[in-house]
Amino acid sequence: MPTPLIDRYRDRLSLEAGDPVVTLNEGSTPLIEASRLSERLGVRAYLKLEGANPTGSFKDRGMTVAVSRAKGRGAEAVICASTGNTAASAAAYAARAGLRGAVIVPEGKIAIGKLAQALMHGARVVALQGNFDDALRIVRDLAGKHPIELVNSVNPYRIEGQKTAAFEVVEELGEAPGALAIPVGNAGNVTAYWRGFQEGGAAPVLYGFQAEGAAPLVHGAPVAEPETVASAIRIGNPARWEEAMAAFTASRGRVAAVSDEQILDAYRWLAANEGVFCEPASAASVAGLLAHGMPVLEDAAPPESVVCVLTGHGLKDPDTALSKAPAVVNCENDLSAVERAVFE
Ligand code: F0G
DSSP states (O other): OOOOHHHHHGGGSOOOTTOOOOOSOOOOOOEEEOHHHHHHHTSEEEEEEGGGSTTSBTHHHHHHHHHHHHHHTTOOEEEEEOSSHHHHHHHHHHHHHTOEEEEEEETTOSOHHHHHHHHHTTOEEEEESSOHHHHHHHHHHHHHHSSOEEOSTTSHHHHHHHTHHHHHHHHHHSSOOSEEEEEOSSSHHHHHHHHHHHHTTOOOEEEEEEEGGGOHHHHTSOOSSOOOSOGGGOOSSOTTHHHHHHHHHHTTOEEEEEOHHHHHHHHHHHHHHTSOOBOHHHHHHHHHHHHHOOOOOTTSOOOSEEEEEEOBBGGGOHHHHHHHSOOOOOOOSSHHHHHHHHHO
16 A cells, blocks of 8 residues: 655655644556657656546645645635646545635536546535636635635645655656656646755756647746647646746756647557556647657757656546547447457
8 A cells, every 4th residue: 555645755845743644645656667658759768657646646746735734734624726636636635634625617628527526525616717827816815815725736835745756756767767748737746846856866857848729838928818628737827937947947958839639649649559548638748759859958968768747547538538539339239240340
C-alpha cells in the first residue's frame, strides 16, 4: 500500500507540526518506460502516470497538503475554481476531512467524470456562465470576504504537495531526467516540478505545452476567450505566469503550443500503442514533443531522457474518447455472427 505523500516527505513540506494528515494515499505513481514513444522521439522516454492518484489526477498531491493545513488551522470549508480535476480532488479531500466544499466550474466545459466526482463527494457545484479565469477571480474575492479556504494552486501548500512528483521521478530514475514535458494551464504544476527538482539539486530542461487556442504564455498575453478540446487546460490568464516563465528560462527550456488535432492524435496514439489512457490535456505533453522535438540552447547537449507527465486519467472524459474512437461492432446473438464480427 502506498504511503501517504505527507508521511513520505513531511520534512520537505511546510506543514505545521500539529497539522493532521488528510490523505487518500496519493502519490507514489508509476513511472513507466515507453518503448514505442522512445523510438519515435529517438530518446529514452518515460511516462509519469498521475492518473493513478486516488481521484485520477495529479491534483491530489497538492490537495492532501492544502486540506491538511486548512484542517490544521481550523477551517470549516474549502473553495476552488476549476476546469474539473481540482474540483474533484478538493471535493474528495474535503469529504475525507469532514469539511464543506464548494467548487466553481465553467458551465458546460468540464468533463463529465469530473463533474460526477465533485457531486458524489458532496461538494456544492456551481456552474458559472463564464470561463475558468472568471471563476478564479470570483473565488479569490470570495475567499477574502468569507472564512473559507481557497485551495486553487495560488494556495502555497498546493505547490508544496505537487513538487513531490519531481522527488519521485529523481528517486525512481536514480538521477534527474534530461528533460521533462508537461501540459500547462494555470501553470501551478510546472512551477511545482521546478521547485521540486531545484530542491533535489536537479535541473532537467522543461518543455511546457499549451493548447493553441489557450496559449497565453506562448503569445505573451492573456487570451480572453480560450478554446480547446483539452478542457482541463482551457485557461487564458494563468495565475502562476511569472514563476512558470522563470522556470522555463532557468531550465533552458521553453513553452510551445500544440493544436487540438495534435493533442487528439497523441491521446489516441498513447492509448493504442503504449496502453496508457490519459485525458486530452495530459496528452499535450507527448503531442508537444512529437510536434516540436526537444530543442536546446546552442551550447547545450541534447537531453538523453525525457519524462512526460500524464496529468489525468482518460476515464475522466469518456465523451471525448467515444467521439474520437472507432465504432463498436453490433452483433446478433449467434456464434457465426460473432465469428464474422471478430475476424472480418
Ligand atoms: N492537466 C490536467 C489534467 C489538469 O487538470 C490541469 C489543470 C493541467 C494539466 C494543467 O496544470 O494548471 O497546474 O498548469 N487543471 C486545473 C483544474 C486548472 O482546475 O483542474 P496547471
